[in-house]
Amino acid sequence: MAYLKAMRPEDILRPMPSGLCSPIGDFHIDPTRPVERALITHGHSDHARAGHGAVLATQETLDMMRLRYGANFAGATQAVAYGEKLKLGPVEVSFHPAGHVLGSAQICVAANGTRVVASGDYKDVPDPTCLAFELIPCDAFITEATFGLPVFRHGDANAEIAKLLRSVTLFPERAHLVGAYSLGKAQRVIALIRAAGYDQPIYLHGAMETITRYYVSRGIDLGELRLVRDAKKAELAGVIALCPPSSLQDRCTRRFPDPVSAFASGWMRVRARARQRGVELPLVISDHADWDGLTATIAATGASQVWVTHGAEEALVHWCTLQGLEARPLNIVGYGDEEEDSVIPGASEASSPESINTGQSDTEKSVAMDPGQPLRGFRDDSDGEAP
DSSP, rough: OOOTTTTTTHOOOOEEETEEETTTTTTEEEESOOEEEEEESSSSSTOOSSSSSEEEHHHOOOHHHOOOOOOOHHEEEEEBBBTOOOEETTEEEEEESSSSSTOEEEEEEEEEEEEEOOOSSSOOOTTSOOOOOOOEEEEEEEETTHHHHHHHHOOHHHHHHHHHHHHHHHHTSSSSEEEOOOTTTHHHHHHHHTTOOOOEEEEEEEGGHHHHHHHTTTTTOOOOOEGGGGGGGGGGOOOEEEOOOGGGGSSSGSSSSSOEEEEEEEESSSHHHHHHOOSSSEOOOOOOOOHHHHHHHHHHHSOOOOOEEESSSHHHHHHHHHOOEEEEEOBBBBOOOOOOOOOOOOTTTTOOBBBBSSSSHHHHHHHHTOOOOTTOOOTTTTTTOOO
């Protein structure tokens, strides 16, 4: 194969209107429209869409897609373990922890000695609900830029949780209603609250039930959790409850006695955003790398080329150029904030117990649906040999 003698990153992956595409591997990464073969970095719906012919992803991501879209979300699925290497035509692919949410992955695509890493969404700080970000040295790094401006420096998430708990102590008669993205952020916030020593029941909006059951089924200890819909208003005085951000301003807040509205998001660094949402207690907690995390990660990869996608692309490209790196914005439309996309339908009202920690969850059943065996659309072409 003569064209492999001088493999460039753009020969391995290239941006298309449908997302990142590997012409020589015949697959897309996080495609924005249905394609024949898709590699998916994580379960947020701006990256994980239904309708593909075949999907390759971590088991957790496949399960989350199944929970959101139903059992037939793709023609075929195949689970891949972190660090496992698969040969797809002339390229080798492997998935590595991204530290974003449970099951999230960076995807490394290598051919003829050239390695390109697509980060998906990632963060470089500890998270008790998912594996930590793994640095992968590479020739070209494709990075997100959700918080790709110097103003975004998230700080210590534990300090934000301490702020929440101080407010709970100061206002014991008021419920604290925390807006958090239903997939990943909510479970991380709960885990951080538990790590801070809070052992009272935490209440959940019904839209968070199914995905939180799934986290618990994967061994994530979140303590005692209850559903808001099963509680009377008087019982909710002084509690911490989590809901999707959109619910902070809808009629569900009437269930709570004099609620303190909080919102856990990196966007809460911008005070105008908090004011626009009527947020009384902004909590700067993000599942994306901040400016310092983005720039430090780019430098640490050793990549000479940096491609920037979904976010403040131009600012990060400018920083890279100042560092002597070849950088470009990808301008792919279709990725963005997962705020409303992360809601996964809850279980039926009638069947849910008071505490969501007990019994076999629907998601525990779904894990067994996908044994991780090679299916139509993907196979390992390496015959046991790495390139």
